[in-house]
Amino acid sequence: MFNASMAIQVLPRAECSGEMVAIVDRVIEYIAGYGLKYFVGPFETVIEGDYDILMEILKGCQLIAIEAGAPSVMSYVKINYHPNDEGLSIEEKTAKYH
Numbered sequence: 001m002f003n004a005s006m007a008i009q010v011l012p013r014a015e016c017s018g019e020m021v022a023i024v025d026r027v028i029e030y031i032a033g034y035g036l037k038y039f040v041g042p043f044e045t046v047i048e049g050d051y052d053i054l055m056e057i058l059k060g061c062q063l064i065a066i067e068a069g070a071p072s073v074m075s076y077v078k079i080n081y082h083p084n085d086e087g088l089s090i091e092e093k094t095a096k097y098h
Contacts, residue, residue, distance in 0.1 A: 002048040002050065005046060005080045007047075007078040008058060010065055011074045012073045013074075014069075023069060023070050026067075030057075030064045034047075034049070036048060037089070044078075048090060054079070
């Protein structure tokens with residue numbers, strides 16, 4: 001059961017694309033560590049879970065990118081919040097395409 005979903009694109013400043021990918025990989029590892037349902041796409045990662053946990057993850061993504069060596073980070077975020085019921089799951093939104 002989840003009451004929110006969040007799409008996050010983390011864009012760390014880096015010297016080269018290889019360094020940027022390594023930092024983003026660390027951020028995705030951090031997200032995976034929460035044990036929530038998530039989907040990595042080419043531009044963003046979508047996560048389903050409790051709204052408060054997702055806000056914690058959002059904050060942590062910035063900190064992880066900085067700890068991994070980025071001097072700065074920009075993130076683009078979309079949040080879908082359903083306080084009284086469950087929203088559509090990743091599978092419900094994408095199954096017919098995968």
